[in-house]
Amino acid sequence: KAGVTQTPRYLIKTRGQQVTLSCSPISGHRSVSWYQQTPGQGLQFLFEYFSETQRNKGNFPGRFSGRQFSNSRSEMNVSTLELGDSALYLCASSSGQGVHEQFFGPGTRLTVL
Amino acid sequence: AQSVTQPDIHITVSEGASLELRCNYSYGATPYLFWYVQSPGQGLQLLLKYFSGDTLVQGIKGFEAEFKRSQSSFNLRKPSVHWSDAAEYFCAVGAGSGYSTLTFGKGTMLLVSP
Numbered sequence: 001k002a003g004v005t006q007t008p009r010y011l012i013k014t015r016g017q018q019v020t021l022s023c024s025p026i027s028g029h030r031s032v033s034w035y036q037q038t039p040g041q042g043l044q045f046l047f048e049y050f051s052e053t054q055r056n057k058g059n060f061p062g063r064f065s066g067r068q069f070s071n072s073r074s075e076m077n078v079s080t081l082e083l084g085d086s087a088l089y090l091c092a093s094s095s096g097q098g099v100h101e102q103f104f105g106p107g108t109r110l111t112v113l
Numbered sequence: 114a115q116s117v118t119q120p121d122i123h124i125t126v127s128e129g130a131s132l133e134l135r136c137n138y139s140y141g142a143t144p145y146l147f148w149y150v151q152s153p154g155q156g157l158q159l160l161l162k163y164f165s166g167d168t169l170v171q172g173i174k175g176f177e178a179e180f181k182r183s184q185s186s187f188n189l190r191k192p193s194v195h196w197s198d199a200a201e202y203f204c205a206v207g208a209g210s211g212y213s214t215l216t217f218g219k220g221t222m223l224l225v226s227p
Contacts, residue, residue: 004156031213043203043217056209090156094213101147102215104156 002027004093004105012111018079021108023091025072029103031055031096032074034066037088037107046089049074050096078110086112115140115208119218126194127226134189134221136204145207146187147215148178152200160202163187174198199225 005024013019025032033056034046045058049068066076072093078085088109092102116139126132138144145164149157161172168180178189187204201222205215 033213033215035215042219043205043215045214045216048209048213050213056214058214092157092215096213100212101159101162102213103159104149106156 004091004103006089006091006105006108008108009106010109010111012113013081014113015081015083017081018077019081019110021076021078021089021091021110023074023076023093023105025074025091025093026103029093029095030072031094031100031102032068032072033092033094033102034074034076035090035092036060037090038086043090046076081112083112086110115144115206115216117204117206117216117218119202119204119221121221122219123222123224125224125226128196129193132189132191132194132198132223134202134204134223136187136189136218137185138187138204138206139185140206140208144180144187145212146178146180147205147207148172148176148187148189149203149205149217150200151203151220157203160189194223194225196225196227199223 007022031050033048037043048056052068063079068074088107090107091105094100094102118137147162148160163180201220204218
């Protein structure tokens with residue numbers, strides 16, 4: 001089985017711009033979660049989508065949004081970028097049912113200048 | 114709210130020596146616990162998980178962890194460390210609807226000396 005894929009792997013943006021990151025889960029997985037990883041704050045949960053619905057949400061401002069498509073692929077959008085949004089954004093997929101483990105993609109490294 | 118503490122930011126171990134990485138959690142219900150490893154520039158790889166049952170769980174790459182409810186701990190161990198084990202290790206607790214929200218510790222960076 002192919003693993004979780006994330007595109008693009010690297011991204012450079014300037015303050016005020018917006019960005020869209022993409023995640024393709026493992027085939028058959030219906031849950032996609034997004035995490036932000038920074039040196040200062042560590043790994044923080046952004047949100048989770050299951051069957052095209054946001055099921056869980058972390059404590060991030062409304063500039064961070066996401067969606068999931070019928071094929072379970074997910075996108076994450078950040079509007080009005082700030083310097084502090086520079087981070088590694090990780091996507092994880094899982095079956096989404098019962099207690100389950102999450103499988104992570106390689107991440108998208110976002111740099112905001 | 115749940116939380117995870119990894120008290121050691123860095124640990125240096127000699128190759129061939131044993132390893133124990135500490136993890137303490139705070140969670141009001143039955144915890145679902147995980148250990149992940151991250152190599153530089155990479156995503157997270159699951160080493161092992163505890164959902165229920167036997168409190169000593171075996172994982173990949175020769176790692177094991179023991180769940181101790183009385184101490185709210187889930188320490189990771191390996192009897193003999195290899196240079197390739199050098200990486201950052203994260204302990205996490207699963208919560209939320211579907212236990213899909215992972216709360217991570219700050220991580221422990223493992224350095225392996227020759």
